[in-house]
Amino acid sequence: MLVKDYMTLNPRTVTPNDSAQDIAEKMKALNYRQFPVVEDGKLVGIITETDLANALANSENITVKEVMVTEPLTLMEDASIENASDIIRIKNFNSLPVVSDNNELLGLLTVTDILDALRSTFSFNDKPIKLEVNMSDELSLFDVLHLIQNNSEKVISFSSAPLNRQLSHFWVVDCDLGRVDKVLREHNCTISVVHSEE
Secondary structure, rough: OOHOOOEEEEEOOOOOOOOOHHHHHHHHOOOOOOEOOOOOOOOEEEEEHHHHHHHHHOOOOOOOOHHOOOOOOOOOOOOOOHHHHHHHHHOOOOOOEEEEEOOEEEEEHHHHHHHHHHHOOOOOOOOEEEEEEOOOOOOOOOHHHHHHHHHHEEEEEEEHHHHHHEEEEEEEEOOHHHHHHHHHHHOOOOEEEEOOOO
16 A cells, blocks of 8 residues: 555645744644645645644744744655554654655645555445355365455455354455355355344
8 A cells, every 4th residue: 555545635734934823723723733834835844733832832923934843754655554654653643744756745644544545455434244154065164265255345354163163254345145155055055144234
């Protein structure tokens, strides 16, 4: 998974010469915690909710330039989501700016973007169903798994019942039940849907 496929495009930005007080009010109104600071299309800093609160406690007549963090950590668009999430977790950031080789702001990768990437990867947007298969001696567990995999968008997990090795469960997304049932019955196996996520 690459950052460019999940980052937020055209994020809201501020300029170095904006009033820190105005940006604090905008941040509160939008429920944001930080803004990229951009000048002439280039990223020049990051201003955070905490930095603003600390600075404005001493003076209200200051600009973003006086408060912002210069040379912030950034990502390239071809970075992996996995590496980006490690940085965000370790540094306890809410987001990271994504820049080009010329330091042009391309987007912002937020914690929400990372969660969306995970949902997409594991098909959490689709409702999985639980299948129960009573197997005969004609097919092994892996034969059945292979059949279900070939007729489903995704097999999330599978397991065998501890007291009955002929009984197995498969959690799947978008399964062609008609096709799977037909083939299993040809091998004296039966399948049923025992649980569906609401």
